[in-house]
Amino acid sequence: MTSTAQAAGRSPVRRLAGTLHRRPRLRLSLLLTAPLLWLAVLYLGSLAVLFVSAFWTTNSFTSEVVKVWSTDNFHALFTTPVFRQVILRSIGVALAVTALSAVIAFPVAFYTARIAKPKWRPLLVVAILTPLWASYLVKVYAWRLILSQGGFADWMLKPFGLSGPGFGLFATIIALTYLWLPYMILPIHTALEQLPANLLDASADLGARAGRTFRSVVVPMVLPSVAAGSVFTFSLSLGDYITVQIVGGKTQLIGNLVYSNIELNLPMAAALGTVPVVVIVLYLLAMRRTGALSSL
Amino acid sequence: MEATAIRLQGLRKVFGETTAVAGVDLDIADGEFFSMLGPSGSGKTTVLRMIAGFESPTAGRIELAGQEVTGLAPFERDVHTVFQDYALFPHMTVEQNVAYGLKVRKVPKAKRLQQAREALADVRLEGFGARRPSQLSGGQRQRVALARALVGRPRVLLLDEPLGALDLKLREQMQVELKAIQREVGITFVFVTHDQEEALTMSDRIAVFNQGRIEQVGTPAEIYERPATPFVAGFVGTSNLLEGDSAQQVVGASGTYSIRPEKIRVLKESAEADEPEHSTATGTVVEVVYLGDATRFLVDLDAGGRLTALQQNLETSSEDVAAYRGTRVRLRWHHRHTFKVPTPR
Ligand SMILES: Nc1ncnc2c1ncn2[C@@H]1O[C@H](COP(=O)(O)OP(=O)(O)O)[C@@H](O)[C@H]1O
Numbered sequence: 159m160t161s162t163a164q165a166a167g168r169s170p171v172r173r174l175a176g177t178l179h180r181r182p183r184l185r186l187s188l189l190l191t192a193p194l195l196w197l198a199v200l201y202l203g204s205l206a207v208l209f210v211s212a213f214w215t216t217n218s219f220t221s222e223v224v225k226v227w228s229t230d231n232f233h234a235l236f237t238t239p240v241f242r243q244v245i246l247r248s249i250g251v252a253l254a255v256t257a258l259s260a261v262i263a264f265p266v267a268f269y270t271a272r273i274a275k276p277k278w279r280p281l282l283v284v285a286i287l288t289p290l291w292a293s294y295l296v297k298v299y300a301w302r303l304i305l306s307q308g309g310f311a312d313w314m315l316k317p318f319g320l321s322g323p324g325f326g327l328f329a330t331i332i333a334l335t336y337l338w339l340p341y342m343i344l345p346i347h348t349a350l351e352q353l354p355a356n357l358l359d360a361s362a363d364l365g366a367r368a369g370r371t372f373r374s375v376v377v378p379m380v381l382p383s384v385a386a387g388s389v390f391t392f393s394l395s396l397g398d399y400i401t402v403q404i405v406g407g408k409t410q411l412i413g414n415l416v417y418s419n420i421e422l423n424l425p426m427a428a429a430l431g432t433v434p435v436v437v438i439v440l441y442l443l444a445m446r447r448t449g450a451l452s453s454l
Numbered sequence: 455m456e457a458t459a460i461r462l463q464g465l466r467k468v469f470g471e472t473t474a475v476a477g478v479d480l481d482i483a484d485g486e487f488f489s490m491l492g493p494s495g496s497g498k499t500t501v502l503r504m505i506a507g508f509e510s511p512t513a514g515r516i517e518l519a520g521q522e523v524t525g526l527a528p529f530e531r532d533v534h535t536v537f538q539d540y541a542l543f544p545h546m547t548v549e550q551n552v553a554y555g556l557k558v559r560k561v562p563k564a565k566r567l568q569q570a571r572e573a574l575a576d577v578r579l580e581g582f583g584a585r586r587p588s589q590l591s592g593g594q595r596q597r598v599a600l601a602r603a604l605v606g607r608p609r610v611l612l613l614d615e616p617l618g619a620l621d622l623k624l625r626e627q628m629q630v631e632l633k634a635i636q637r638e639v640g641i642t643f644v645f646v647t648h649d650q651e652e653a654l655t656m657s658d659r660i661a662v663f664n665q666g667r668i669e670q671v672g673t674p675a676e677i678y679e680r681p682a683t684p685f686v687a688g689f690v691g692t693s694n695l696l697e698g699d700s701a702q703q704v705v706g707a708s709g710t711y712s713i714r715p716e717k718i719r720v721l722k723e724s725a726e727a728d729e730p731e732h733s734t735a736t737g738t739v740v741e742v743v744y745l746g747d748a749t750r751f752l753v754d755l756d757a758g759g760r761l762t763a764l765q766q767n768l769e770t771s772s773e774d775v776a777a778y779r780g781t782r783v784r785l786r787w788h789h790r791h792t793f794k795v796p797t798p799r
């Protein structure tokens with residue numbers, strides 16, 4: 159056959175290219191080997207080490223890790239009141255930050271995606287992203303200045319006979335919301351921008367006023383993107399421990415407990431560290447049901 | 455005189471530099487199947503969107519059933535639209551889509567589900583209520599859009615190229631069904647299309663659009679047989695015009711004349727030149743197109759100009775047809791099929 163004769167005459171590189179073209183699976187596995195290896199060894203590997211070390215114990219005199227299998231640490235998570243409280247508080251903070259972000263992000267995104275003139279929209283998106291370019295620490299310290307005694311918040315609220323919230327749980331929620339807000343605005347902006355104008359017309363055509371169209375068409379269609387944004391705000395908030403140190407006053411979150419346990423009781427720190435991982439996996443599973451993950 | 459469903463007066467719409475609609479006056483009667491026919495970009499959709507209330511006119515007036523609605527919002531008009539891309543709500547089931555308008559108008563749940571099911575049965579989609587629009591074919595989606603627009607029994611239904619996305623077979627089937635549904639429910643249909651055949655077969659009356667204006671309004675027969683302008687003559691049916699010198703020679707008078715291709719007979723050049731009450735012209739066949747049931751001849755006339763003639767393939771086969779190319783022929787048609795096209799001064 160002529161085609162085989164031609165194939166035999168081709169250079170090895172071209173033959174390889176041809177083979178790869180005919181075998182998409184081979185091509186895919188070659189492409190994915192390196193990243194998958196990285197993922198498996200470094201990422202999942204370190205998670206596995208974390209999980210396994212959570213079952214070890216420490217010598218309480220020397221703080222040395224004793225590799226004896228025990229579930230005491232996990233038992234302690236659920237029975238020690240401080241741990242329980244801090245875990246619940248951390249989840250509460252993450253949920254509060256998520257809810258606050260969604261409430262703020264929706265109108266902002268609605269403006270940038272549908273009300274602002276089309277030529278300004280890319281600029282507005284850049285403006286929303288700008289805070290992400292500044293250093294995390296600079297932003298949190300800025301909030302420390304704003305919320306400090308006699309700071310900007312106090313000064314603003316003074317005419318109304320009020321004072322700022324000061325450092326604490328509330329300040330932590332505000333600062334975290336500020337930090338992660340862009341991650342909520344962006345997916346909502348994208349979803350609103352891609353919402354076909356036709357559907358809004360169709361809703362009005364069938365007799366719906368603006369409020370009805372918003373509730374019955376806009377919100378349900380954008381909800382998966384809100385859920386997608388919440389994956390970021392929730393997991394980033396749950397893992398944070400620096401913001402709370404700077405503006406949280408005496409407030410403790412899981413991250414702080416992990417940090418303070420690392421020197422003294424590494425296995426306990428590991429057990430505490432698995433909590434956010436598990437919570438986030440559960441959160442992802444819950445969000446998957448809303449279709450959020452396919453709109454990430 | 456029947457009641458007027460829609461009245462448009464001096465309707466204009468300007469988008470920045472483009473004048474999409476340049477002054478439209480139109481009366482559409484109650485219960486009519488009215489088509490807006492015109493090439494892409496001639497302003498049909500814009501007129502429709504102004505009737506629905508999605509765009510506000512730059513100038514002019516819109517009346518529905520004798521009431522001025524020019525400044526009213528879409529939800530204040532008794533008009534529903536079938537969109538070109540259907541615009542079904544993807545997050546709702548078929549049944550929820552159809553019931554949406556009823557829900558908005560606070561029809562009790564049991565009643566609106568009942569009506570939605572009936573509307574789905576009307577468009578032969580029983581049992582599809584629980585599906586999502588994404589699980590339907592194009593033709594089925596089209597029918598859901600129709601059911602959704604019809605279920606509230608609006609006074610007027612606006613349809614923007616509703617069959618444009620369907621393949622030929624389905625399209626022809628839907629043309630028949632649409633017409634039957636319209637006859638059944640007796641609602642005024644305003645049907646936008648760029649397909650002249652579709653407009654001719656379905657409509658009670660047609661408005662031919664060109665560059666934001668109406669060139670002619672009339673029944674399909676009037677539009678087809680007595681085009682009011684050269685544009686209509688060219689756009690509806692095959693452009694078959696005799697102008698200037700060739701008109702002078704063939705017809706024997708000056709002006710622009712239109713002859714429908716199926717009225718022209720193709721004969722041998724040697725055929726009798728004079729036949730009472732007939733016009734005749736000789737020429738060379740430059741192209742023959744075999745169409746299955748008929749053959750189309752393009753003939754360059756000796757008098758100048760080109761005419762298209764359409765012959766039924768009564769005895770001819772595709773092989774015979776090819777042999778015609780380049781041959782000399784005589785064209786002949788009855789005087790009464792020569793139609794003088796009024797030319798705008
Ligand atoms: N929203 C719009 N903005 C700017 N120009 C538009 C808009 N809608 C329509 N046009 C212009 O108006 C003209 C008529 O458009 P349209 O009504 O859609 O025509 P048709 O439906 O007959 O194809 C076109 O030139 C089109 O580009």
Ligand SMILES: [Mg+2]
Pocket residue numbers: 495498499500
């Ligand atoms: Mg159009």
